[in-house]
Amino acid sequence: MAGRAHDDAEGLIVRIDRGWSTVRIGDEEVRTMNVGADVAVGDVVVLDAGRERVASVRPRRTAIVRRASGEGHRALRDVVAANVDVVFVVQASDLPPNPRRTERELALALDSGAEVVLVANKCDLVGPAEREEVRRSLEESACGTPVLVASAATGEGMDAVRAACAGRTVALVGASGAGKSTMVNALVGDDVQRTGEVRTGDGRGRHTTVAAELVPMPGGGWLLDTPGLRAVALWLGAGGIERAFADVFALADGCRFRDCAHADEPGCAVRGAVERGDLDAARVASMRQLVREEQELEEAVRSAR
Numbered sequence: 001m002a003g004r005a006h007d008d009a010e011g012l013i014v015r016i017d018r019g020w021s022t023v024r025i026g027d028e029e030v031r032t033m034n035v036g037a038d039v040a041v042g043d044v045v046v047l048d049a050g051r052e053r054v055a056s057v058r059p060r061r062t063a064i065v066r067r068a069s070g071e072g073h074r075a076l077r078d079v080v081a082a083n084v085d086v087v088f089v090v091q092a093s094d095l096p097p098n099p100r101r102t103e104r105e106l107a108l109a110l111d112s113g114a115e116v117v118l119v120a121n122k123c124d125l126v127g128p129a130e131r132e133e134v135r136r137s138l139e140e141s142a143c144g145t146p147v148l149v150a151s152a153a154t155g156e157g158m159d160a161v162r163a164a165c166a167g168r169t170v171a172l173v174g175a176s177g178a179g180k181s182t183m184v185n186a187l188v189g190d191d192v193q194r195t196g197e198v199r200t201g202d203g204r205g206r207h208t209t210v211a212a213e214l215v216p217m218p219g220g221g222w223l224l225d226t227p228g229l230r231a232v233a234l235w236l237g238a239g240g241i242e243r244a245f246a247d248v249f250a251l252a253d254g255c256r257f258r259d260c261a262h263a264d265e266p267g268c269a270v271r272g273a274v275e276r277g278d279l280d281a282a283r284v285a286s287m288r289q290l291v292r293e294e295q296e297l298e299e300a301v302r303s304a305r
């Protein structure tokens with residue numbers, strides 16, 4: 001039966017290398033060409049009869065999408081991962097806190113539609129007081145998103161990280177060197193992903209992971225390792241900014257003007273909170289910057305049509 005054969009060729013994209021997808025069908029892996037198909041790791045695809053090409057892509061439940069750092073001002077989207085249930089935003093505990101970067105990563109992760117957890121890795125490299133400082137700093141940017149402090153190297157705090165996976169599909173995102181691949185290896189219990197030393201001096205990674213990859217977890221679920229994010233540029237929002245800055249948006253309800261930009265409008269409740277010392281001015285500036293980028297992107301997308 002023709003319909004039956006079609007069902008059999010449905011698979012999961014576990015890796016993409018320059019126009020070729022590795023598709024897992026049951027326990028088997030086949031390499032197919034993606035020509036003409038807009039696919040990402042995590043996509044469920046239907047292959048053509050010869051299993052050579054992706055014929056169609058199933059609708060995505062969730063997608064981590066960013067603005068591609070392409071040439072010039074062309075507005076291009078880049079789907080980092082599809083159909084993940086949870087996004088771990090991974091950071092290194094031994095680097096100075098970077099709330100602006102955390103806010104961007106959080107908004108990007110929330111925009112995906114998946115659940116989000118902030119993970120401070122490498123807690124073994126800092127003392128107890130610094131650990132609390134790392135947690136506090138992340139919680140300040142988290143806007144209610146759970147924060148876990150752990151070490152993929154020593155296993156400390158990893159029970160909570162494992163519990164947050166709960167047999168689902170989990171994508172790990174964050175800067176190069178944060179320890180995403182090391183964390184995948186710790187969760188799988190085997191060195192399945194290559195890891196790389198960070199640079200001495202600034203602790204930055206060397207972009208060891210070059211392609212997103214889905215790795216099965218023993219006992220169920222998948223881990224989706226991703227290459228380190230360089231600049232974190234958002235794609236058109238799906239409420240990520242509103243959720244990452246829920247505190248600022250709640251205050252904005254009290255502004256006199258509904259379209260208040262919290263710049264110099266009279267009766268601005270957001271600036272009022274900053275002046276009272278209840279809200280960090282840099283956090284507001286960060287939110288306004290993200291909203292501005294989104295508006296510019298909207299215009300770029302519209303004019304490209």
Ligand SMILES: Nc1nc2c(ncn2[C@@H]2O[C@H](COP(=O)(O)OP(=O)(O)OP(=O)(O)O)[C@@H](O)[C@H]2O)c(=O)[nH]1
Nearest residue numbers: 152153176177179180181182195196207208209228
């Ligand atoms: N001390 C310590 N080192 C860690 C921990 N996790 C990772 N590392 C080290 O940090 C370095 C970078 O780890 P990776 O796992 O390659 O980092 P990554 O986030 O995958 O980096 P990219 O693939 O470049 O994006 C390696 O030298 C790891 O051994 C940890 O919990 N504690």
Ligand SMILES: [Mg+2]
Nearest residue numbers: 180181208209
């Ligand atoms: Mg890696």
Ligand SMILES: [Zn+2]
Nearest residue numbers: 255260262268
């Ligand atoms: Zn205002």
